[in-house]
Amino acid sequence: EDPIRIGWIGSLTGDSAVFGVNESSMIKMLVEETNAAGGILGRQVELFTYDTKGDANEAINATRRIIAQDKVCAILGPNASGQCIAIASVLEQMKVADISTVATNPKVTLNYDEATGEFTTVKPYNFRICFTDPYQGAIAAGFAFDELKATKAAIFYDVSDDYSSGLTQFFEQVFADKGGEIVAKEAFKSEDVEFKAQLTNILAANPDVLFLPCYYKQAALIAKQARELGITAVLLGGDGWPSDQLFVMAKEALQGAYFVNHLDVNDPAFAELKTKFETKYNIPLDLNGFMAHDAYLTLVAAIEKAGTDDSQAIADALTEITVQGLTGTIKLSKDDHNPIGKEGSITKIAGDGYEFVMKYGLGQ
Amino acid sequence: MSWYYIEGILIQCGYVLMVVLGLSLLTGFAGLFSFGHAGFMAIGAYMAAIGTAKWGLPFFPALLMGGAAAGVVGAGLGSMTLNLKGDYFCIATLGFGEAVRLILENWEYVGGARGVSGIPWETNLNSVLIACVVGTLALMALIRSRHGRNIIAIREDELAAQMSGINTFRYKMIALIISAVYAGIGGGLLAHYMTYIQPKMFQMVKSTEYTIIVIFGGMGSVTGSIIGTLILTFLPEMLRSLDNWRLVIYGLAVIFIMVIRPRGLMGGMELSDIFRLPARRRAARMAAERIKSMEDAGAGKEAQR
Amino acid sequence: MGEALLRTDKLSVSFGGIHALRETNIEINPGEIVAIIGSNGAGKSSMMNAISGVVKYSGEIEFKGRPLPKQAHRIVSAGISHVPEGRLIFANLTTMENLRMGAYLRNDARAVAKTLERVLDMFPRLKERENQIAGTLSGGEQQMLAMGRGLMSDPELLLLDEPSLGLAPILVDTIFDIIKEIKQMGKTILLVEQNAYKALSVADRAYVLTQGRITLEGPACDVMTNPVVVEAYLGKKRNRLIQDTAE
Amino acid sequence: MKSGGKEVLKLEHATKQFGGLTAVDDVTFTIREGEIFGLIGPNGAGKTTIFNLINGVYALSGGKILFDGKTIAEGAAEGRKALQLKPFQIAQMGITRTFQNIRLFKNLSVYDNVLIACHRSANYSLFEPLLRLKGTRFSKQEKALKHKAEDLLDLMGLTFYRDVISVNLPYGLQRKLEIARALALDPKLLLLDEPAAGMNPEETDSLMQMIRSIRDKFDLTVLIIEHHMDLIMGVCDRIHVLNFGKSLAEGTPSQVQSSPAVIEAYLGAQDGCVKEGER
Amino acid sequence: MINGLSLGSVYALMAVGYSLVYSIMNFSNFAHGGVIMVGAYIGYFAMTAANLPFWLAFVLCGVGAGLLAVLLELLVYTPLRNRNAPFLYYIISAMGASIFLENFVIATIGPTYRTYPQVFSTEPFRLGALSLSRIDLMIIAVAAVGLVALVIIIDKTKIGLGIRASSFSIKASQLMGVNVNVTIFIVFLLGGILAGFAGMLFGMKYTVYPTIGAITTKSFVAAVFGGLGSLPGAIIGSVLLGVIEVLVSGYLSSNFRDLIAFVILIGILIVKPTGLMGKTSEDKA
Ligand SMILES: Nc1ncnc2c1ncn2[C@@H]1O[C@H](COP(=O)(O)OP(=O)(O)OP(=O)(O)O)[C@@H](O)[C@H]1O
Ligand SMILES: Nc1ncnc2c1ncn2[C@@H]1O[C@H](COP(=O)(O)OP(=O)(O)OP(=O)(O)O)[C@@H](O)[C@H]1O
Ligand SMILES: [Mg+2]
């Protein structure tokens, strides 16, 4: 019998290759496991992975190919919102669902009317298992104000990155609504490595927390330089942070920092998967790997629920299922194709590892 | 290969070609290097996208508006920088491209780094085909006129061109503006193909990719630009199943072609020349013989002795 | 005659399909001035370029009885210096640096200083323009610089390609005086000149190059009076002049 | 010689300094319509610099240059700002030149070199070429340009080489091509910088004929720099001699030739050929 | 200000290599970023996998990167030179080479960020009121020593004269007895060694990853800004660029830093069109 064909696309080259490699390796490992365990619906799984170079047009090409030529029944990835939004029209045309791992822009799953500035309908074939920028920004701001009792926050963000800008916007909003004050807002660009000038301004503003909505490379470099300058504010980050590299690069400087995570680091499954992955591929397992893991679980569940590899049936099944993933219980909403009620895990960096602090959802 | 997939690549070729044609005029014919064409593309893309998505304009006027906006900005850039020479002009354009991106990233009206979404999906094979045919014919027409020849003269020897009464600044400006318009239209096509744009799509690497195509295809050849676009767009797709090795091979291929054909694929020739070639070669050979026999009268006489 | 300093055997040069030089055999004896004349494109410069190793050639070149190395830099160290057509001075360097480039392969600082002094004596204008960027020198000044630079390597054989090009009449005479002076210093010279008359009048022997082939050779005075040469290279006016003086 | 014509070019106290060096020092001369005017002087006397001043390649440091009665360059002086037309403007007014170190459009064919330079003979706009129909202004003018270029090639004897890439031409023909290109602009004044360099006496002779014939045919005025005395003395109506940037003498060939100052600075002991010939 | 100096020194170390190659080959060697990146990796693996002491790794880095640069020259540029290709084609080949290097590293070593072991104590070095981290001091010192050494080589030695001569005309320098291949070899070696040092110091100060090359765009800008082909120009341009960037993001706006820095650069170029130290001479016709 024919195998069930599934696809993954994402960056294997270019600036964000580090994230894509994590995802694709994880999915490869999982597919191997599935096949060893007898496959899905009794059929083997065949995986196709394509590089997008982090480029939206490449993502479209890869999607066209993976659907039209390789005939996959669903797609996982890509690992950035820009690419996810761009492939929406192809998905719609070919009626194939995509479950994105870490694309946090609300526009990934919802149509947006630029003229009125309002979200309109849900995109029928775009799904995601991560939370969105507004949600995460709000969690970070709420945690900072309510739990850390911070009243003065500084933001240092990557102006050239959509993820970073998104978090910034909503953090700023929520923090101010709660009655806090943004005392400094500074920007850098993705390729920067030197941040002291902006940090000097932040130092002068003397914030309680310094919010760093960026990826771990910059977070580590910024933390180091901030501490060198004598900034004592609590550092706060988003889900771009989780990576072992963070420790290697700036363990000392990051002691006592918090970040919003998708998963509870105390979960034993977490440690098990991590060891397995790292021994197999000899690369550190980042958050992307975990998200890919859960996206894969979700897809498998949907195929099983649909009982077929028909792409439309799978797309329909995606909102019907509830999956217990590493990053929490995943139930995709029919209205916006986002995971429902997913809570952030606030994680603290202490000593040599992560320390689970609390679950923090927007209800609080 | 499935047609649906190929169609996608062809559409990509289409909008890339618009930008490359423009760049070909500037780099291949006027001899000016630009690392900032992604900036013009961005301007065209955003203008057109705002036109359709925000202001509800039809696709075609929005596209032209994008081209026009890029042209206007090109004129502004040119008036400041066209007096700079070679690499200095080149970094001015490089800075320009990055500056455009930075402005877009900071501009909330167009979504900052998060970009503009909800752009209608208007770009298809037909629309890019029309754009490319019109673009190519117009460019060829321009080049085969006194204006085009003046532009070529600048590339060959700017001082000698001035001495021939060519207002080199004006013609460099014309080349830059037209080039920017092409890039702007290419950007508009891109926006309506992606249905989503963000500043990240217009990084400097894009500009260098297009420059690579122009030179790979051969300076001063429109045909070369077309063939270069096709090859260099299709190549990475052909290699797609190699995952992260494909760009390694892409890099090698670029070097390889440059080394074995150091004037690019079509350097200075058009496809039509290839058909004319035998006749031309003959004429050139005859001329070479004549040059030789331009010979001192002595030759014949000595033979007689 | 004794052992030739330089001898070519079937020396040919071609560019793509064009044969610039076809199986030419020439001989240069120590201490003499040999002129090569021929019209535009006859292959004169190609011959010089072959000898100095900047174009590829087929055939043999023997220098001091041994095969001449093929790399340009080894040819220079063997004792051949080429003052090329079109001067090819280093426009980005100063006059003095250009001259120092001429002595690139020489390590004896004192001897170099001596040569430099002599060159500056020959061309006082160069001394005045010592620190000017060579690209901005006038045409004639550049020509002097090229000659001076060629002499800086203290060569045994000096190849001069159209040394009088673009020089004022007074300087043309000077240049030819200098050429004679160089000969007096015991150097050997291979000279290419459009100004065939002048060239022949300082040369000991001459070759006529026609379409890449040697069509005539012999002592300079014989070549000069050869009617074919007179007609082709010396111009009608000169022709008359020579006949007048001959009568 | 058409003497007494109206003044075409006039240098008034023209001066050019490079840093500390005064390359052209207070030079004044006038060229009249139809003249062939020679500019000679030792190497480095400032001849090419004067060409570059006339052309607007260099800005004048002092003095004034008039063409057809109009000031084209004027150095700054008290109470007056420097005036300097751009090289292309000067070329469009009717002064064209050839270069001491040939500057052709190297990689283009002989025909294209000339065709480019013909551009002033057409005035269709940027958009007209888009409609390539018969009978439009564009196609008519373009046809005229082609004829003009072909005629010029014909005149200079270059028709046979029209498709040859210009760098591949022999030196002598490159010179001719430069002249053809300069003529394509229908100049009133043609500047020739050492046109006979690298030519043998035979070729120099025919160049001389050619200069005369194009002067007559195109109603030109010619300013010529040359070190070949045969050519200068044979073709010029008047000659101006420079030395170290300063004017040394001016007059007819025979006047100049017999001027002791010129002999001493420039010509040297003349007619070396006779002396040599006697050897 | 002092931050600007340290950022500027990083740019400078990279820019000097650009400028050096430019000065002889007259083209912007866009593969330079790739060589810097490989240098950074060599240093990293020397210190981690091979456990070599810092100085040894440093030397190895220079040598390795130098050899890589020479290899590029032999495999990519020499064939082009033999075919008399115009300079544009060198640029494109260089871009091809940089794409190749970057992706080769991603494909083999992987895209992961890597961090050098700590060698210098984080204790800043104090000189009066001035406090400077040791790594910054090291960078500034290497940049300064490298530059002075290069300027001496280029301006004062015979090889340097040969290099400058070859940069103008390969044919003419051959006629002077210069072995042009050796000269070019030396230039690439020197440029590569500096690139290796730059890569390693960069990696130690920040981190190592395959797309380090992207930051070398800045050093290219700095090199042009300083006057291409002029080594002191490259240094001054780099330091100035670093200082401008730091001052702009410190006092004006970090959001528009690059834009403002760019406007300043263009302003300076308009006033001085050949860069700060570039030669201005009137074009002679
Ligand atoms: N690099 C080259 N490529 C192609 N052809 C060449 C090249 N150099 C010379 N030729 C051709 O070789 C022939 C001989 O040229 P060469 O320069 O040796 O002549 P010449 O006798 O020195 O002439 P001139 O008096 O003009 O200097 C000519 O037909 C010329 O066109
Ligand atoms: N751009 C410049 N910068 C500095 N000095 C220059 C420049 N151009 C010319 N000169 C100097 O000005 C003087 C005059 O040069 P010019 O080229 O006018 O001489 P010329 O009369 O044409 O000589 P030739 O007959 O040798 O060509 C020379 O000494 C030259 O070195
Ligand atoms: Mg010659």
Ligand SMILES: [Mg+2]
């Ligand atoms: Mg001159």
